Amino acid sequence: MLEILQIPVWRDNYAYLARCTATDTVACVDSPEAGPILEALAERGWSLDLLLNTHHHPDHIGANKVLKEKTGCRIVGSCHDPERIPGIDRQVDEGDVVQVGEQHARVLFIPGHTRGHIAYHFEQAQAVFSGDTLFVAGCGRLFEGTAEQLWSSFQKLMALPPETKIYGAHEYTLSNIRFALSVDPDNLALRVLEVQAQALRETKQPTVPSTLAQELQTNPFLRVDRSEIAQAMDMPGAPPAQVLAELRARKDTF
Numbered sequence: 001m002l003e004i005l006q007i008p009v010w011r012d013n014y015a016y017l018a019r020c021t022a023t024d025t026v027a028c029v030d031s032p033e034a035g036p037i038l039e040a041l042a043e044r045g046w047s048l049d050l051l052l053n054t055h056h057h058p059d060h061i062g063a064n065k066v067l068k069e070k071t072g073c074r075i076v077g078s079c080h081d082p083e084r085i086p087g088i089d090r091q092v093d094e095g096d097v098v099q100v101g102e103q104h105a106r107v108l109f110i111p112g113h114t115r116g117h118i119a120y121h122f123e124q125a126q127a128v129f130s131g132d133t134l135f136v137a138g139c140g141r142l143f144e145g146t147a148e149q150l151w152s153s154f155q156k157l158m159a160l161p162p163e164t165k166i167y168g169a170h171e172y173t174l175s176n177i178r179f180a181l182s183v184d185p186d187n188l189a190l191r192v193l194e195v196q197a198q199a200l201r202e203t204k205q206p207t208v209p210s211t212l213a214q215e216l217q218t219n220p221f222l223r224v225d226r227s228e229i230a231q232a233m234d235m236p237g238a239p240p241a242q243v244l245a246e247l248r249a250r251k252d253t254f
């Protein structure tokens with residue numbers, strides 16, 4: 001089994017520990033800050049074997065060097081961005097497999113948010129660590145890639161089994177839902193999600209992970225090929241990537 005521990009860091013970041021229970025092998029996904037990750041390891045008596053980075057932003061690689069010094073973990077990151085992943089030991093690309101004990105993660109190359117962004121899909125555990133590319137009801141900003149690249153990255157994620165749990169790196173759900181409802185107001189699944197997410201946040205519980213099935217129903221950025229989203233952008237019949245570009249631009253200033 002893969003045991004996944006979610007570690008809230010700062011106001012809205014999540015780091016994750018993923019442990020193969022059969023072999024006691026532990027991987028950390030992204031490293032915003034060393035303290036909470038080292039504490040979580042110490043509390044459980046776990047030792048860190050691997051650090052899997054999704055992309056180079058400081059709130060994802062900030063504690064790479066400290067974690068490597070303190071635990072001796074091996075650092076895995078994108079072969080499209082090695083110079084921006086501190087301490088990288090192994091460069092991975094689309095289709096590569098990272099072993100975490102008896103569990104394995106297949107790497108998906110999903111550029112758009114950054115030019116080197118990758119995700120880690122644990123097939124047996126039905127979990128994908130999507131970094132800042134896909135959030136609950138939203139997505140990360142287009143900093144370095146094109147809308148075409150991001151749409152093709154989304155299609156890779158959308159091709160995973162619908163029960164796949166999506167472990168994004170931020171708790172942005174409530175603000176994402178507010179924007180999503182502004183462009184997709186008649187989406188009943190989105191209304192239901194709003195009520196559920198509000199209840200969770202009122203008691204400080206995470207809304208992450210969601211499932212791919214939920215995102216396909218509610219996330220407007222995965223629904224840019226639907227007529228209602230194109231219509232909301234005043235772009236009926238436009239290609240999905242163009243609708244995505246407009247949708248992302250509107251979210252940037254929402």
Ligand SMILES: [Zn+2]
Pocket residue numbers: 055057113132140
């Ligand atoms: Zn980022």
